[in-house]
Amino acid sequence: MNTSEPSSDAGQITVTHTRGGRVATVLIDRPRKLNALTLELLDALYCELRTIDHSDAQIVLITTAGEKSFCVGADIAQFSRFSPAQMWRRWIREGHRVFNYLAQLRQPTIAVVDGIAVGGGFELALACDLRIGASTARLGLPETGLGTTPGWGGTERLTQIVGAARAKEIIFARRQVPSDTALDWGLLNAVSERSMLADTVTELIDRILEGAPTAVQVSKQLVDAAAAGAPSTVLEALGSGFTTGTDDFTAGVAAFSNKTTPTFTGS
Template sequence: MNTTEIHQNVGRINVSWNRAGRVATILIDRPRKLNALTLELLDNLYTELRAIENSDAQVVLLKTAGDKAFCVGADITQFAQFTPAQMWKRWITEGHRVFNFLAQLRQPTIAVVDGIAVGGGLELALACDLRVGATTARLGLPETSLGTIPGWGGTERLTHVVGAARAKEMIFTRRQLDAETALTWGLLTAVSDRDSLATDVGVIVDRILEGAPAAVQVSKQLVDAAAVGAPSVILEALGSGFTASTDDFAVGVAAFQNKTTPVFTNS
């Protein structure tokens, strides 16, 4: 059933989400500030992500408002007011809490990057499984020009994606990548013209939804575990055993044998 739900709670700051069928779309809506991130916005994003995790959504899109910037990162006006102790206790800790939760969602996540994604904005996109960018996308980590460092997982996640040398180049020199270079480096997983971005993202979403939901979600967890050195020989045995116990496994095998298209029920 292709249902649409709108979730926008009173008191939420610049964050909402909706579910259309099996796809949840979360929107950060602060275009006048180029979607800069404050502590209040991060807290609201965390609340909405928790709701999405417990929903029936099978794919999550992360979008931002406006056509100039995906997200320019931290709201410098706010973070400049923090003492060193507050930076340690609140600012860095809160960003990691939210971005780690996003990264660990059971559902596949796709950041739709239209415009500039720098600093915490790039770190936000890096917390998603896939990043699809418009040709207008520009990505970078400019923190050293402010006398500080990437603080919301950029040094780790960027290194996993592009390798240590390229991560160091981006951080040391504050190089801002255009969309095609980001695609070549693997920082973006696909690039589209702005006019076709939504359609091309929809194609990827549809391909994901063709798979059995439990198998897709367990595969995500296994890949994430492999990225930190977990042994596949153990985890793949456990994951295979679990997915083989689902009704969807029987559906998939029968469809293969009968040369038909499987209809998975997420059971």
């Protein structure tokens, strides 16, 4: 899914829409710096995510440019110049603002991890609902080797997926988790050879798009609420009550009764 076309060191964020506008692909394009994230790139990503949030897109892909790295995280040359107060006031808060917005998008989000994803790059992938990795993927949080800590949600989201003991091992020992182990631990949902990565992503996209868009998005909210400790008794009743009032539910029931394939419109 990555492209080897170089761009300026400053980098840029671009978005393309495919499948009738139903899939929005976000490209972080800074391969010369291994897609390291600056405050400017974070702000550009936030603006693009806000636009996608209000679009007709049903799925959001997060991809990066180049063949070496998905994203090596925060641009050390930039944040190392910040004072402790600036780190507190701006750098950490900005990463949380953007990654939290990504995590809370109503659409399902998929990170396409081709190559190394460490530090903030790993945290970017963790903020997505699903992660598809190339066999070359390596995931880690190496911040203790710089004398600091993960800062953009990694301690929380990593722990939710792999548990406290494995999260501590990854962080304390700066372990880079290879793709096969990441798949076994639930950090990746699927792994394929780089040459087949696009096909693996497309297969998952097609399966998601077969479902009713509103039902998929409400289900995402229910799962996220459950992960935060909210009880399902009331929320699932509300979710079911809402979705069974949609045109898509009527179409789905009719198709089931007639043994046909439903056509969902998101209404």
